[in-house]
Amino acid sequence: MTTWTTFSFQDSASPLMEQLIFFHDHTLMILVMITTLVSYLMFMLFFNKYTNRNLLHGQTIEMIWTILPAIMLLFIALPSLRLLYLLDEINEPSMTLKSIGHQWYWSYEYSDFLNIEFDSYMIPTNEMNLNNFRLLDVDNRVILPMNSQIRILVSSTDVIHSWTIPTLGVKIDGTPGRLNQTNFLINRPGLFYGQCSEICGANHSFMPIVIESIPVKIFIKWINNM
Ligand SMILES: [Cu+2]
Numbered sequence: 001m002t003t004w005t006t007f008s009f010q011d012s013a014s015p016l017m018e019q020l021i022f023f024h025d026h027t028l029m030i031l032v033m034i035t036t037l038v039s040y041l042m043f044m045l046f047f048n049k050y051t052n053r054n055l056l057h058g059q060t061i062e063m064i065w066t067i068l069p070a071i072m073l074l075f076i077a078l079p080s081l082r083l084l085y086l087l088d089e090i091n092e093p094s095m096t097l098k099s100i101g102h103q104w105y106w107s108y109e110y111s112d113f114l115n116i117e118f119d120s121y122m123i124p125t126n127e128m129n130l131n132n133f134r135l136l137d138v139d140n141r142v143i144l145p146m147n148s149q150i151r152i153l154v155s156s157t158d159v160i161h162s163w164t165i166p167t168l169g170v171k172i173d174g175t176p177g178r179l180n181q182t183n184f185l186i187n188r189p190g191l192f193y194g195q196c197s198e199i200c201g202a203n204h205s206f207m208p209i210v211i212e213s214i215p216v217k218i219f220i221k222w223i224n225n226m
Contacts, residue, residue, distance in 0.1 A: 010167045013192055013213070014184050016087060017169030023079055030072060087169070090183050093151035097142065101154070101161030101174035101196065104203035108142055111153075116226050122206045135205065136193050141212040145219035146186045154180045162198035165211060171197055186213040 012018040098109040102119075110116040120138045128134065144150055154163045156174035164171040168184045186192070194209040214222070 012169070013167040013186055013188055013190065014169055015187060016083075016184065017167060019083055019086065020169050023083055026079065027076055030076060034072070087182070090151060090181065091149050093183055094148045095145070096151045096153060097144065098153045098155075099142075099163050099174070101156040101158075101163065101200070101207075103158045103201050104196075104207040106161075106163070106196075106207060106209060108140075110223070110226075113223055113226070116223070120209070122208050133193065136195075136208045136210070138208055138210045141191070141210045143212050143214060143219060143222055144186060145216040146189050146213045148216060149183055149185050151181060151183045154182075159200045160198045161196050161200045161207070163194070163209060164197040165192050165194035165209060167192045168211075170194075173198060186211070189213050189215065 009017075009021050009024070012021055095110070095112050098111050100107045100109070105119055105121045107119045108117065118140045120140045120142065122135065123132055123137045123139055125134055128137070152163070152170070152172070154172045154174040155178060156176045158176060160176070161174040162171060163174055165184075168186065170182060170184050172180050172182050174180070190213055192211040192213065194211075196204055196207045196209075198204075200207075
């Protein structure tokens with residue numbers, strides 16, 4: 001990875017993450033416009049000759065600079081609420097994956113199929129192959145079908161963890177004694193990396209998540225051979 005790619009989002013692999021990136025860019029445009037205007041006004045103050053120093057009030061301009069920011073806030077708040085509700089929606093999932101956080105690894109259960117469960121540990125640096133990412137690759141990946149609605153249930157056995165995949169726009173806490181749910185759709189094949197995003201103890205940095213997205217037909221073959 002080059003330095004510049006670390007300053008932006010990763011490419012999205014789900015429709016919701018695409019929407020999140022659009023919303024980020026939209027909000028950033030508004031922020032840039034406000035910052036430009038305010039900087040210009042502050043800069044121009046230096047060249048003001050104070051010809052209006054006896055001016056005491058201006059009803060019209062005060063109305064404008066009160067109402068205009070309120071309208072601009074609406075342009076941020078409404079798309080934000082729309083996204084919030086879209087992210088919370090569960091759209092008839094075609095399968096369910098259960099992910100349980102442990103100190104310090106993830107375990108997965110495919111509850112729709114009989115007896116499929118496994119642990120997923122990080123590959124330590126001294127056991128890495130040349131094609132592995134350091135601190136990011138795991139011994140058992142989560143295999144998921146692409147273009148299908150997937151529900152994920154997240155919980156934990158000890159402390160709070162957070163199951164996170166940036167390219168899918170998913171970040172959900174694994175809390176002991178609670179079952180959190182969310183859903184996502186992966187729209188392309190590939191490997192998608194994530195890390196635990198809740199400070200959960202000494203090896204918090206060493207419990208990554210890897211999703212391998214494959215076509216549905218191949219997924220069914222894989223699940224039959226488990
Ligand atoms: Cu954790």
